[in-house]
Amino acid sequence: MDWHKRFVQQAVWTGPLRSYLFKQSGMDTASRVLEVGCGTGAILTGLTTPAAIHGLDLEAGRLVEARLHAPQAILTRADALSLPYPAGVFDITFCHFLLLWVHDPLRALREMKRVTRSGGNVLALAEPDYSARLDKPDTLVPLGRWQIAALQRQGADTSLGRRLAELFSQAGIRLIETGTLQPGNQPQLTEEERDLEWSVLEADLAGSVPANEIQRLRCLDESAWESHQRVLYVPTYFAWGQ
Ligand SMILES: C[S@@+](CC[C@H](N)C(=O)[O-])C[C@H]1O[C@@H](n2cnc3c(N)ncnc32)[C@H](O)[C@@H]1O
Numbered sequence: 001m002d003w004h005k006r007f008v009q010q011a012v013w014t015g016p017l018r019s020y021l022f023k024q025s026g027m028d029t030a031s032r033v034l035e036v037g038c039g040t041g042a043i044l045t046g047l048t049t050p051a052a053i054h055g056l057d058l059e060a061g062r063l064v065e066a067r068l069h070a071p072q073a074i075l076t077r078a079d080a081l082s083l084p085y086p087a088g089v090f091d092i093t094f095c096h097f098l099l100l101w102v103h104d105p106l107r108a109l110r111e112m113k114r115v116t117r118s119g120g121n122v123l124a125l126a127e128p129d130y131s132a133r134l135d136k137p138d139t140l141v142p143l144g145r146w147q148i149a150a151l152q153r154q155g156a157d158t159s160l161g162r163r164l165a166e167l168f169s170q171a172g173i174r175l176i177e178t179g180t181l182q183p184g185n186q187p188q189l190t191e192e193e194r195d196l197e198w199s200v201l202e203a204d205l206a207g208s209v210p211a212n213e214i215q216r217l218r219c220l221d222e223s224a225w226e227s228h229q230r231v232l233y234v235p236t237y238f239a240w241g242q
Contacts (some may be wrong), residue, residue, distance in 0.1 A: 094124070175241045
């Protein structure tokens with residue numbers, strides 16, 4: 001599985017929202033910014049700012065890739081639950097598809113707030129709520145259940161998105177704006193993207209769902225896309241606070 005390719009795909013989905021929120025939060029004039037859980041650098045690579053760019057991730061392998069994709073970034077291997085920075089050093093601290101993977105997301109947000117200067121901005125750009133996933137036609141509803149079970153086995157909180165605003169308040173971050181990615185920004189997947197979706201799903205489901213059943217739903221999915229009958233929507237939340 002090419003995770004960078006997957007992260008780049010997700011980054012395309014959130015592109016318009018990121019442009020808006022980065023502008024609103026002063027990315028153009030920031031001095032220091034931090035992405036917590038930067039992965040392979042899919043977000044850092046396209047960041048245009050005069051600021052010193054920092055990225056942090058728990059996994060060394062991800063940071064090796066991030067070094068290639070975002071050579072301008074200062075990368076650190078550490079845990080989001082205990083950020084290795086003094087208080088108040090960043091103008092903007094953000095994350096993207098992170099909190100669902102962190103076992104204590106409230107603590108991670110408190111840490112993000114701690115390292116952000118007073119009046120600075122904290123952004124959680126994309127946190128899905130898979131429990132509200134919508135699939136049409138109905139024959140494809142099992143895909144959502146499979147995805148939730150697979151993600152939960154890997155340790156994800158699959159409905160984190162719906163608690164995001166509440167978590168900001170609990171962390172003492174003053175909420176300025178929250179919402180979901182608009183369905184219009186959730187793409188009609190291209191054939192290549194559908195292949196990628198299925199690679200993720202097949203890797204996740206191997207051993208738990210019989211191969212012939214996976215193939216059966218894959219065929220149904222493909223023909224629904226081709227006949228323009230396919231609806232696939234996962235509400236994905238963002239929050240911006242100070
Ligand atoms: C789904 S990936 C998203 C990567 C990147 N933000 C992006 O959108 O392309 C989540 C990343 O969070 C990292 N991560 C998970 N738990 C973490 C933690 N407690 N501290 C730091 N990074 C963590 C993972 O290693 C992974 O690289």
